[in-house]
Amino acid sequence: MIPLSWYLIFAAALFSIGLYGVLARKNIIAILMSIELMLTAININFIAFWRYSLPGQMAGQVFAVIVFAVSASEVAVGLALVISLFRRVKLIAADEINLLKW
Amino acid sequence: MADLINVIESWLYNLIVGWGASQGLAQFILQVLGSVLVVILCFVIVIALIWVERKLAGRIQDRFGPNRAGPYGIFQSFADIIKIFTKEYVTPTGADKGLFNIAPVLAMASVLAIWAVFPFAINVIGADISVGVLYIVAIGSFGILAILMAGWSSNNRFALLGASRSVAMLISYEIPMVISLLIPVLLAKSMNLSAIIDAQRPWWFLIVAPIAALFFLISSMAEIGKAPFDLLEAESELVAGYHTEYSGMKFGMFYVAEFLHQYTVGALMTIFFLGGWSGPLAATWPILGVIYFFTKTFIVYLMISWIRLSLPRIRIDEMLNLNWKFLIPVSFLNLIMVAVADRVLMELDPARWIYVGVMFVLSMALLLTSLFVAGKTKPAVERVEFPPRAVAVSPQSDRSKS
Amino acid sequence: MSLGLFIFFLMVVVTVVAAVAVVTSQNLVNAAMWLMVALFGAAIAFVLLQATYIAVIQVLVYIGAIAVLIVYTIMLTRNPDEKYGPGVNKQWPIAAALSLVLFLGLAYFYYTLPQTDVLAPALSGDLNAISQLGALLVSPNAYVLPFELASILLLAALIGSIVVAWRK
C-alpha cells in the first residue's frame, strides 16, 4: 500500500508551491491563497503522521482542527485588511504599497 | 420479499462475482450502479415535481396551470425537456469559459451528491458515513460556489449582482441552518443519519425540538432561494439573477438543481425532524420505509411550495436583519437550552414522554419569549410610509379644486 | 494496481497541478477556483487517510467559507482599469529556485529516512474517531486549553475583521 513518505513528499510539494506563491506573487489575495496551500500541506502532514504513527490517539486530528481555526481567522482578518487597504489606496499589490517607505 | 432492494443487490453481486470479477470490482460496480440509480430516480422525481409544482401554482394563483399536453398536462415537463435540449447554447463574449461551463454541473452535483448519504429505508443506504450531517452541509456549500462561479463567469453585471447578493444571503443563512442541524445531532448523540433516524423512534424531533425544525425550514428555504427569499432572481431588479446568461440545458441544469434542491430540503426535513423512513412496520418491511420516506418528503415539499407561492418577496435588508437579529441569536439560545435541558434530563432519566414533553414546553416557551422580545424592539431602519396615491382623479374633485 | 493507489495518484496529480495553477495563473478568480480544486484534493487525501471528519471539515471550511470569501474579496477589490500584468514580482526566479530546493531537499530527506518508509497500521475496529476527538477536545487533561484558545482566536478574528473592514 502507500508508505508514509509518499504523503510527506506530496505535502512537501504543496508546501513548496505555496512558499513560491507567498514569495513571488504580487497580489495580496494571491499571497493569502498560497498561505492556505501551505497550511493545508501542514494539515496533510499532521493527518499522515496521525494515521501512520499513532492512530489510537487523536493528537494529529486535534492539531488539524486547531490549524483549521487558525487559517480561518487568518483569512478573515487578512481579507478584511485587504478590503480596507483597497478602500484607501485602490491597489492590492504587495510591493506597490509604499506609504511607509523612504 | 421483505427486503426487496437488498435481495436484488446481493443477487446482482453474486451474479457479477459469478462472471469472474473480483469482489472489490463487484462492489465498485454495484456502487456505481446504485449511484446511477439514485440520480435517475432524482431526475424522474424532478420531472414529476415540475408538473406538480406548476399545477399547484396554477391552482393557488387561480389558474389552470398546464393542461394542454396530455391529460391534465402531465406531459408538459417532457415538452419542456425537449425544448430545452433543442435550444442553442449562448456563451457571452468575455465570459470565463471554463467556469461558465462548470458552474451548472457543479450546481447540479452539489444537490445530487447530498442524496448519496440518505437512508431511504433500514439498511438501504448509499454511504453510511459517520459524519453524514457535516457531509451534507459541506456539499451544500458547493451550491454557493456554483452560483458564484456562474455569476462571475458570465460577464454580466446583473448576474454578478445576483451572485453576490445570493452569496451574501446563503452564507448568512447557513449559520442558523447549521446550528439547527446541530440539535438533532446533539439529541441523537451522533452525526450518522441512520443513528439520527433511530433516535427519532417513536418521538420525532419535530416534537422534541420544534424551534430547530422551524428555523431549519426557514433557513433552508433561504438556501434554496425560493420566495419569500428569492432575491437572487428578483426579476424586477436583476434580470434573472446569476443564470441570466444561461440558456439551453445549462439553464435547465440550474432549473432542475433548484427543484431538486427544494425536494432535497424536504428530504432533510424528513430525516432530521420527521423520523426519516420510520413508520409502522418499516423496520420489518424496508420497502414500506422507502414509501414512508418519499411520502413525508413530498408533503414537506408541498408545504414549501405552498409557502413560497403565498408569500411576497421581502427586502434584502429586512431579510438580513431577520437572519442576523432574530434567527441566529435565537437558534444559539435554542442550542444552549436544548443542550442543557438534555443533559439535565439525562441525569434525571425520566420516562421518555416526560422528556419529550419538557423539551417541547421549553422550546415553545423560548420561541414565544423571543417572538415577544422581537416584537417589542423597534426595527433598525425606520420604514417610510408613502401616502396612497390617487390612481384616477374624478372630474368632480377636479372642479371642486379649481 | 489497486483502486486506492489509483485514487491516490490521481489525487496527487490533480492537487499538485491545481496548486501550481493557483500560484501561476494571472487571473485571480481562476486562481481561486484552482485553489478550491487543490483543497478538495487535500480533502480526498484526508479521506484516503481515513480521517473522514477532517476531510469533511476541510471541504466545509475551505471550500464552503474561505474560498467563497476569497472570491468575494476578489470581486470587491477589482478595480476596472486593472490589467492582468505579470502576477509575480521581480524576485520570482529566486523564489522558485528556493522552493524547488526546499522540495527536493525534503523529498530526498523523506525518501532516505527509514522511519518514513512504513505502512499504515490497521485501524482498530472500535475506533470512533469523532466522539474520541470531541472528548479529547474538551477533556481538561487533554486539549481543552488549545481548543478554547482557538475559539478565542476565532472570536478575536471575527471582531477584528469587522473593525478593520468597517466603513468609516
Add this chain to the structure above:
Amino acid sequence: MAMDTLVWLLPLPPLLAFFLIILFTYPKKGLSHSISIGAALLSWLGSMVVFFNAVRKGAEGLGEHPFGSAVNWLPVGKGWFQIGVTVDPLTAVVLFFVSITILMITLYSVGYHNFGQPAGDHDRPGLPPEGATQDGHRVPSIEPLYSRFFGFISLFAFGMYTLVVSDNLLTLFVGWEIMGLCSYLLIGFWYGKLSARAAMIKAFLVTRIGDVFMLLGIAFLYSATGTLNFREIFFNEEVLHQLTTTPAGFLGLSSAGLIGILLFIGTVGKSAQFPLHVWLPDAMEGPTPVSAMIHAATMVSAGVYMAIRIFPLLSAGAEHGALTSPMVVIAIIGSFTALFAATISVAQRDIKRVLAYSTISQLGYMVAAVGIGAYVAAAFHLITHAFFKALLFLGSGSVIHGMEHGVYHTGDHLDAQDMFNMGGLRSKMPVTFWTFLIGGLALSGFPIVTAGFWSKDEIFADAFAHGHLAVFITLALAALLTAFYTMRQISLTFLGGSRTKAADHAHETPWTMTLPLVVLSVFAISFGWLGIPEHFPLLGGIIPNWLGDFIAGSLPHSLVEIEFNWIPLATSLTVALGGLTLGWLIYRDLPQGAEDPIKKWLGPVYTLLENKYYFDEFYDRVFVKPATWLAETFTYKWLDRTVIDGFLHSVARAAQAIGSFLRNKIDLPIINGFGDAVGELTAKAGERLRFIQTGKVQQYMLIALVVAFGTLFYFLTQ
C-alpha cells in the same frame, strides 16, 4: 469528633462579624450591632455546647483526653510547628464565663451607646456624644462611631476566644496581642479627648513591656524544649525535670524558673500587677462596656489565665510546702498589688476608678493565689471575679448613664462619674441599685451568699494551710479595705439623699443595659456555690465541691486536699463584715458638697493615696522625661544635628568639589565627546544602510529563508 471541630469554630463568628461590620455594614448601625450580637450569641452557644459536653465527659476523662486537635502550621527544621485548640477543664470553665460576659457586654453596649436616639446636634466622631435636642429638651444622642465600636468588640472577642482555646503558647500570644490592640483601640475610642489618646498610648506601651518579656520567655521555652504545646511541656515529667535541672545562668535561676518569671512578667503587664499597673486606671477613659469587658472581665484575666495555665511549669520541682523561686516572686507581687491597689482605691472619687483599682487588687489576689500554689482557688476567684466585676462595671456604667440623663436634663456641667455628685440613686434606678449591691457584696466577700466569699475564702484557706502567713495577712488587710471601699462606693452612690440636681433627675436605663446586670448578678451569687469546700461546716457537702475537682482535673498530678480550719474563715468573715459596716457608718448619709470624711483623719496620706502614690509622676520623672531628653536633646540636637550632620555636610562638600572637577575636566571633554561621536557615527551608518529597508515583506522573507536554508544545509552536511 464533632467537639474538636466545634472548638475550632468558636472564635470564628466574632472575626466574621468584625470583617462584615468594618467592610460592609459600617453605615448601618442597627445591622452592625445585630451582627455583632449574633456572633457573640453563636460563640456563646458553641461554648455552652462545649462546656456541657466537657462536664459530661468529667474532669478526669477531659484532663486525660481534652477536646481539640492540632494542625501543621509551619515547617521548622525536620518537623512541623503545630497550632491547635484544646479544651481541658480549665479552658471549659473559662470559656463558660468568657462567652457569657462577652455576650452580656455586647448586648449592654447597645443601650450604652444610646441606640435609637437621634443623632447629636454637634457630635463629632471621636468625642463622646453630647446629646441632642428633641422637641425642646435635651436627650442623649447616639454614638457617632457606633458601628466601629461593635466591630472592635467583635475583634476583641475573637482574640479572647483564640487565647482561651489555643493549645500552645504561640497562638495564645497571638490572641493576647490582638486583645492588646483592641484594648488600645477601644481605650482611645473617643480619640478626640486628649486624655483618651494619652491613655491608649500608655496602656499600649506599658503592656508592651510585659509582652516583650513574655515573648522572650516563649522564645527561651521553645529553644529549650522545641515545642510550645501546653500538654507536651507540662504533662511531661522529663521535660519539666530537664527544665528545672538545667541552670539558666541568670541569678542562679533554673531554666524553668527564668521562663516562669519571664512569662509572668507578661501577666504583670496584662493583668496590671504592681510595677506595670499604671495603665489600667487610665484605661477607664474608654467607654464603660470596654472597661467592664477588657479591663475587668476578660482581658486582664487573660494574664491570670496564662499564669494558671503555666502553673505546672511554675511549680515544677517544688517539694511539699516549699515554693519555687518564680512562685515566690509571684506571691510577693500578687499580694503586694492586692493591698497596694486596695489602699489607692479607698481614696478615689471617680466611680470607675474605684472599680479599676479594686480590679487590680482582685487580680493581685488571684496572682498571689497562683503564687502560693492555690491553683483551683485562683481559677475559682478568676471566674467569680469576672462575673461580679463585670457586673459592677456595667452597673457603674448604668449609673453614669442615668447621671448623664440628669446632666442633660438640668444642663449644668458636672462630672457624671464623680461619686460625690451622686447619692440617693437607690430610688431612681432600683434595678441598677440591687444588682450593684449584689456585685459589691460579692466583691467584698459577703459571707455565705455571694460567690466572692467562697472564692476568697478558699484563697485564704490555702494561704493559711500552706503556712504563707505573710501572704495571708496582706490579703486579709486587702480584703478589709476592699469591703470598706465597696461599701463607701455603694453608700455614696445609692444611699442617702441626692447631692446634686442631676442626681435627682437620673432615671433607670433601658432593658438592654439592665438585663445583663440581672443575668450577671445571678451568676455573681450562685456561681460560688459550685465551689464550697467539702469540710466546710454545715454547708460543706450539700453541694459537692464540683468546681474544685473539675478544674483540678486539668493538672497532671492531683492537688493535696487541705483540711478545714476556722482561722481563715473567721478572718474573712471579720474583714468582710467589718469593712462593710465601717464603710456604711462613715458614708451612710453624706450631706451635699461634703468633703470625704476620712480625709481629715488620714491627712497627707489621703493626698498620697488620692494621687496613687504619685506613681505616674514617678514614672514620668524616671522613664518618660529621660527618654524625651535622650531623644530630643541628646540624640537629635547633639548627635544628629551636630556630629552626624556636620560629618555629612563635610562629605557633601568634598563630593561636590570632586564632582565639579570630574565634570569639567573629564566628563565634558572626553566622555561627551565620545558619546557624540557614537551618535554621529550611528546616524551616518543609518544614512548608508537605509536602502536595505525596502519595506517589501516578501523580500525580507526571501532573504531570511535563504539564510535559514543555507545554515540548515551547512549543518546537515557536517
